[in-house]
Amino acid sequence: MCRLFAITSDTPVSPMKALYALDVMREGHDGSGVGLFLRDLAGPFEEMKDAPILSGIFTEDGIKRLDSYMIDIGFLTKYRITFKISKNPPPGVPKRDIYLIRAYEYPEEWEGLSQTEKQDRLLGLRLTLQDLGREKKDMIVFSFWPDTIMIKEIGDPMTVGKYLELDNERLKARVIMAQGRQNTNYAIDLYACHPFFIQGFSTMTNGENTAFVPIKEYLMSRGVNGYTGFYSDSEVFVHILHYMTNRLGLDVESYKHIITPLQDDALEEHPNGMFLKHLKKSCRKLIIDGPNCVIGVLPDNTMFMVQDRKKLRPGVVGGRAGTFAFSSEICGLDAFMPYRDKTKDFQPMHLDTVVVKPDRKEVNICHQTQRLSHLH
Amino acid sequence: MSSNTTIIPSSLSVKDLPWQIVWDKDKCTLCGKCTAICPVHAIELGVFRKRMVDVSLGIGAPPGNVFKTFYGIRQKTAPAYHCIGCAMCAMVCPSDAIMPCRTDEADKLRFHINQGGEPERRGGRRNSPGGVLDRIKFIRISMLTDPALDAGRHEFEMRTLLGRILPPEENIRFVREHGWIPPVREIYPLIIGGMSFGALSPTMWEGLQMGVAYLNEELGMPVRISTGEGGCPPRLLRSRFLQYVILQIASGYFGWDEIIHAIPEMKVDPCAVEIKYGQGAKPGDGGLLMWHKVNRLIAAIRGVPPGVSLPSPPTHQTKYSIEESVAKMIQSMYMAWGFRVPVYPKISATSTALAVLNNLTRNPYAAGLAIDGEDGGTGAAYNVSMDHMGHPIASCLRDCYQNLVSVGQQNEIPLFAGGGIGKSGNLAANAAALIMLGASGIQVGKYIMQAAAGCVGSESGRCNICNIGLCPKGITSQDPRLYRRLDPEDVAQRIVDTFVSFDTELRKIVAPLGRSTSLPIGMSDALGVDDAAVAERLKIKYVV
Ligand code: SF4
Ligand code: SF4
Numbered sequence: 020m021c022r023l024f025a026i027t028s029d030t031p032v033s034p035m036k037a038l039y040a041l042d043v044m045r046e047g048h049d050g051s052g053v054g055l056f057l058r059d060l061a062g063p064f065e066e067m068k069d070a071p072i073l074s075g076i077f078t079e080d081g082i083k084r085l086d087s088y089m090i091d092i093g094f095l096t097k098y099r100i101t102f103k104i105s106k107n108p109p110p111g112v113p114k115r116d117i118y119l120i121r122a123y124e125y126p127e128e129w130e131g132l133s134q135t136e137k138q139d140r141l142l143g144l145r146l147t148l149q150d151l152g153r154e155k156k157d158m159i160v161f162s163f164w165p166d167t168i169m170i171k172e173i174g175d176p177m178t179v180g181k182y183l184e185l186d187n188e189r190l191k192a193r194v195i196m197a198q199g200r201q202n203t204n205y206a207i208d209l210y211a212c213h214p215f216f217i218q219g220f221s222t223m224t225n226g227e228n229t230a231f232v233p234i235k236e237y238l239m240s241r242g243v244n245g246y247t248g249f250y251s252d253s254e255v256f257v258h259i260l261h262y263m264t265n266r267l268g269l270d271v272e273s274y275k276h277i278i279t280p281l282q283d284d285a286l287e288e289h290p291n292g293m294f295l296k297h298l299k300k301s302c303r304k305l306i307i308d309g310p311n312c313v314i315g316v317l318p319d320n321t322m323f324m325v326q327d328r329k330k331l332r333p334g335v336v337g338g339r340a341g342t343f344a345f346s347s348e349i350c351g352l353d354a355f356m357p358y359r360d361k362t363k364d365f366q367p368m369h370l371d372t373v374v375v376k377p378d379r380k381e382v383n384i385c386h387q388t389q390r391l392s393h394l395h
Numbered sequence: 396m397s398s399n400t401t402i403i404p405s406s407l408s409v410k411d412l413p414w415q416i417v418w419d420k421d422k423c424t425l426c427g428k429c430t431a432i433c434p435v436h437a438i439e440l441g442v443f444r445k446r447m448v449d450v451s452l453g454i455g456a457p458p459g460n461v462f463k464t465f466y467g468i469r470q471k472t473a474p475a476y477h478c479i480g481c482a483m484c485a486m487v488c489p490s491d492a493i494m495p496c497r498t499d500e501a502d503k504l505r506f507h508i509n510q511g512g513e514p515e516r517r518g519g520r521r522n523s524p525g526g527v528l529d530r531i532k533f534i535r536i537s538m539l540t541d542p543a544l545d546a547g548r549h550e551f552e553m554r555t556l557l558g559r560i561l562p563p564e565e566n567i568r569f570v571r572e573h574g575w576i577p578p579v580r581e582i583y584p585l586i587i588g589g590m591s592f593g594a595l596s597p598t599m600w601e602g603l604q605m606g607v608a609y610l611n612e613e614l615g616m617p618v619r620i621s622t623g624e625g626g627c628p629p630r631l632l633r634s635r636f637l638q639y640v641i642l643q644i645a646s647g648y649f650g651w652d653e654i655i656h657a658i659p660e661m662k663v664d665p666c667a668v669e670i671k672y673g674q675g676a677k678p679g680d681g682g683l684l685m686w687h688k689v690n691r692l693i694a695a696i697r698g699v700p701p702g703v704s705l706p707s708p709p710t711h712q713t714k715y716s717i718e719e720s721v722a723k724m725i726q727s728m729y730m731a732w733g734f735r736v737p738v739y740p741k742i743s744a745t746s747t748a749l750a751v752l753n754n755l756t757r758n759p760y761a762a763g764l765a766i767d768g769e770d771g772g773t774g775a776a777y778n779v780s781m782d783h784m785g786h787p788i789a790s791c792l793r794d795c796y797q798n799l800v801s802v803g804q805q806n807e808i809p810l811f812a813g814g815g816i817g818k819s820g821n822l823a824a825n826a827a828a829l830i831m832l833g834a835s836g837i838q839v840g841k842y843i844m845q846a847a848a849g850c851v852g853s854e855s856g857r858c859n860i861c862n863i864g865l866c867p868k869g870i871t872s873q874d875p876r877l878y879r880r881l882d883p884e885d886v887a888q889r890i891v892d893t894f895v896s897f898d899t900e901l902r903k904i905v906a907p908l909g910r911s912t913s914l915p916i917g918m919s920d921a922l923g924v925d926d927a928a929v930a931e932r933l934k935i936k937y938v939v
Pocket of ligand 1 (some may be wrong): 414429433477480482
């Protein structure tokens with residue numbers, strides 16, 4: 020099992036806080052890896068919300084190849100964060116040359132492009148870089164997107180955090196997702212580490228997706244660039260979210276209706292029953308079937324949590340207006356926000372979707388049997 | 396054999412026959428039940444001679460012989476009367492004095508069963524035990540990180556869809572714009588495949604229909620049954636039970652006059668219309684109902700004169716090409732029910748199945764594709780067709796599914812697989828394997844006859860006289876003296892038993908794989924087989 024912790028807060032927070040919460044929940048993960056997703060960034064990146072940020076790990080050769088490639092296509096470095104890392108990494112953490120977080124200036128010819136065109140090109144570029152890196156094993160690219168930083172590494176979350184000195188003013192963010200992983204895949208590939216990312220959407224999952232192969236095959240056959248990789252069976256969650264939003268034009272409250280649809284008798288009674296029956300049939304291949312707790316972030320910084328149909332994984336949401344945390348376990352929540360009103364903590368069950376909107380005023384709970392609010 | 400009989404090439408001894416009757420003189424009471432029940436008159440009352448040593452008690456008198464006659468059961472050896480091993484004699488014998496036994500070597504009968512130049516025909520099966528489906532194992536067992544589910548207590552949704560499903564984008568748009576969305580039925584994944592009224596006896600048909608109605612209305616299992624090519628009894632056409640029925644139309648169009656005329660009076664729509672282009676047991680051959688079975692009732696339902704053989708042409712004659720045939724027939728069938736009933740073709744498994752499938756992917760009306768493998772059963776066919784023609788279901792189905800995956804239509808055209816599913820008794824395991832290879836559902840026929848009506852056919856050449864109307868169990872006979880042996884109520888009860896136990900077994904397979912929310916269609920990562928070539932061909936894991 021893995022452990023998840025996510026924060027959405029009006030005041031920027033250091034990612035170490037999330038890692039600390041993971042550390043408290045360490046009985047639930049084996050410290051074999053950590054993944055971080057930072058969004059709505061504070062610090063220096065606050066001033067450059069539109070600049071795409073490249074996050075990844077590079078060798079010396081890799082960075083040279085990256086630089087020449089990016090210069091060739093007209094991307095200029097705008098700002099970078101350098102990690103001063105000691106020569107010898109702590110036990111369990113591999114030795115790397117460079118952890119890269121670098122904001123770029125768009126090339127001139129991108130200026131007139133529509134938002135969608137730009138986004139598609141950014142995605143394409145990330146995939147190309149990943150392919151290049153795979154060829155020579157000299158670059159690992161996690162994300163290339165405005166206002167988004169991702170860090171993933173093998174090792175114990177706290178150890179990695181301290182080693183990379185993540186408690187750093189320049190890395191504070193208002194939206195943070197962190198995962199401490201339980202190694203179930205033997206040789207750890209960083210591309211198999213949560214959170215997963217595509218075009219502003221990100222999810223992380225605790226659990227196993229038993230319907231992985233048919234879902235993967237279905238996503239891959241959608242003709243959408245970026246539905247590739249699938250190093251982890253949890254990667255499909257972010258692609259389903261992306262597909263549902265961008266291709267089907269549906270809202271996050273429909274997510275559960277796709278991955279864990281209601282049974283027929285419940286659909287009969289549902290105010291949007293007709294629509295949902297069609298959705299269930301046409302998206303039948305996207306039904307998940309494992310024990311899964313999914314936490315995700317949408318491009319507008321909405322954060323949500325859903326559970327599988329049998330609710331076999333822990334998950335809790337708590338906080339107060341302005342700051343909410345999503346955690347696998349209550350002890351993690353306690354570590355981060357000991358003074359919240361605990362009676363307001365909410366553990367979503369098999370029909371619930373918990374949503375905290377970007378205004379961070381309250382926890383919204385969509386019950387799957389309720390009328391969909393955003394159906395046009 | 397008496398000394399003055401001429402031996403002709405086709406003179407056979409009991410040893411030359413596939414089945415030999417073993418009869419016990421000491422147990423037999425000569426009641427005559429066996430000879431009366433034998434469907435093919437393979438045994439008769441025989442007079443035998445025996446010698447006994449006669450030892451005189453008088454001194455000096457030499458011992459002598461006495462010759463006596465006694466009566467017993469004699470097996471006929473003429474090819475026309477060969478024993479078919481049905482063992483009805485054993486079933487009725489009050490003293491367990493008689494039993495057919497399989498010969499210990501290849502029989503000689505097979506060389507002589509074409510008297511008058513007429514090759515042998517039979518019903519039943521291919522007589523080929525085992526097969527790749529029985530060797531497939533379910534290897535992806537959920538452990539720890541994804542706990543196995545409880546087959547008895549978790550909620551399961553073991554349903555499938557029959558009908559053309561639109562891609563999600565289009566479906567949402569059509570819902571908004573009130574466009575035509577193809578009809579889709581949510582049904583149980585195990586379908587009773589097409590066995591016609593005519594091939595089956597009236598009691599068998601009635602029992603099947605009653606069982607299906609009970610499963611639907613009392614147990615909430617949406618089980619569907621295909622009529623096969625032989626029409627549908629008029630009262631069923633006008634009843635609410637029609638919604639559980641898939642009407643089959645095939646190249647002989649038997650019974651369709653009646654069906655078309657009943658449309659205005661139908662209370663409900665049928666579940667679907669299946670256009671039969673081929674049958675796995677005898678691919679490339681049309682349906683065949685031999686004259687023995689065409690009595691007045693069958694003739695009336697099919698709209699033909701009684702007492703004549705009814706061979707359907709190998710293909711639909713009214714159309715110029717297969718593409719046109721499929722497209723036009725699908726469309727006209729849709730039209731007949733106002734575009735409310737899904738219409739799909741059924742073909743025999745063949746290496747050309749992909750061509751048919753590609754055609755269907757471009758036809759927005761095609762509601763699915765049923766593929767019938769070589770191990771499928773039949774009411775009547777030439778031996779040579781049954782034994783040597785056809786394509787196994789597993790690789791054909793897998794190819795078709797993977798083709799759909801490559802064009803991204805794997806959720807749009809459901810594939811239904813049939814042909815020998817459960818022929819070794821492993822119905823749930825075979826069905827689950829095919830579902831994980833990509834089938835949306837399974838069609839089953841022979842298993843139902845065996846489980847629900849006690850068909851004695853086996854994969855080792857037993858019985859298989861379904862074609863001549865002498866079915867000893869009354870399943871495939873139109874002779875009231877025979878079909879009265881079958882009580883429809885009992886058949887219905889067994890249908891229910893069969894489906895309920897299948898359902899439990901299916902859950903027992905999918906629950907340990909961590910699946911319950913949806914049928915694991917295409918979950919090929921769960922499958923393994925102990926043969927590298929098979930694994931490679933089916934793109935599943937090789938495990939030893
Ligand atoms: S086994 Fe069947 S065919 Fe053979 S003698 Fe007995 S009843 Fe007749
Ligand atoms: S018992 Fe009847 S249905 Fe079964 S093989 Fe014999 S004739 Fe055919």
